Amino acid sequence: MSEDTSIAADLARPSASELEALAVDLAVSAGALAVQRRTRGLQVDTKSSVTDVVTDVDRAVEEFLRAEILRFRPADSVLGEEGGDQRRAASPVRWLVDPIDGTVNFMLGLPQYAVSVAAEIDGQVVAGCVTNPVSGDVFRAARGHGAYRNDIRLHGPRMVPLEQAVIATGFGYDASHRSRQAGVVAKLAGRVGNLRRLGSAALDLCALATGWVDGYFEGPLGEWDLAAGVLIASEAGASLSGLNGLPPGPDMVAGAHPANAEEFFALLVELGADEVSRRFGES
Ligand code: 2AM
Numbered sequence: 252m253s254e255d256t257s258i259a260a261d262l263a264r265p266s267a268s269e270l271e272a273l274a275v276d277l278a279v280s281a282g283a284l285a286v287q288r289r290t291r292g293l294q295v296d297t298k299s300s301v302t303d304v305v306t307d308v309d310r311a312v313e314e315f316l317r318a319e320i321l322r323f324r325p326a327d328s329v330l331g332e333e334g335g336d337q338r339r340a341a342s343p344v345r346w347l348v349d350p351i352d353g354t355v356n357f358m359l360g361l362p363q364y365a366v367s368v369a370a371e372i373d374g375q376v377v378a379g380c381v382t383n384p385v386s387g388d389v390f391r392a393a394r395g396h397g398a399y400r401n402d403i404r405l406h407g408p409r410m411v412p413l414e415q416a417v418i419a420t421g422f423g424y425d426a427s428h429r430s431r432q433a434g435v436v437a438k439l440a441g442r443v444g445n446l447r448r449l450g451s452a453a454l455d456l457c458a459l460a461t462g463w464v465d466g467y468f469e470g471p472l473g474e475w476d477l478a479a480g481v482l483i484a485s486e487a488g489a490s491l492s493g494l495n496g497l498p499p500g501p502d503m504v505a506g507a508h509p510a511n512a513e514e515f516f517a518l519l520v521e522l523g524a525d526e527v528s529r530r531f532g533e534s
Pocket residue numbers: 332349351352353354355420421422423424450451452453471472473476
């Protein structure tokens with residue numbers, strides 16, 4: 252390969268650490284934009300149901316992210332919650348962005364929402380950043396290089412028996428699906444230490460990475476909700492699964508300390524968490 256060709260190949264195939272650095276810049280700037288725009292008031296619309304909301308700020312922040320990605324890396328593809336999949340064949344890199352994860356919290360003013368930015372190479376997530384622009388927390392990871400919260404290395408959740416474990420989960424926007432999810436959670440409540448429902452899947456996964464919760468499960472989610480958070484939790488040392496031997500994905504994400512993950516995942520299957528998630532797609 253000539254020197255010119257190999258330089259071109261390097262540009263087309265960036266390292267995970269380069270993509271992580273760009274993800275951090277993008278997510279931090281986008282978070283600042285969300286906070287600043289919120290002070291001007293919000294225009295709220297609904298999507299799949301009356302409780303599935305989107306604000307003009309979600310759309311503006313996604314537009315900002317798409318424009319910035321294309322400014323730095325014009326050949327890359329971008330998938331975003333509000334703007335859909337914009338495919339370009341020229342680069343192996345695809346970005347997955349959620350401009351605001353926890354939109355209901357954002358609308359209410361509850362300071363638990365995030366910007367999530369992840370980058371895939373050839374379909375594998377290699378870098379990600381989740382920021383909570385109100386608390387100032389910046390969670391990030393590059394595949395093979397560990398996970399960090401504001402430059403503090405993360406080591407994942409505690410190893411505690413399930414009867415002591417604090418488990419986070421989330422509920423969907425469809426009312427009948429939410430009732431079925433609550434049925435699983437009602438049974439789970441008596442089998443684990445306690446429950447948390449914080450309202451942002453991306454931040455829940457970062458809480459798992461940090462050890463602020465001992466376990467997490469939720470499904471279905473959007474790819475943009477989970478891409479960065481799953482990498483951050485995995486790089487911190489948590490075990491992530493989609494249940495029944497499947498990898499974590501939009502149907503289901505579950506995570507815990509490796510030493511009690513199998514027991515936790517088996518309990519979720521026993522309680523029907525996987526069925527509830529799957530049935531949502533059929534309803
Ligand atoms: P959002 O705020 O970006 O919409 C709430 O439990 C969490 O799950 C939030 O991260 C929310 O993302 C996400 N969520 C809830 N229902 C969802 C659905 N049907 N599809 C995708 N994400 C969903």
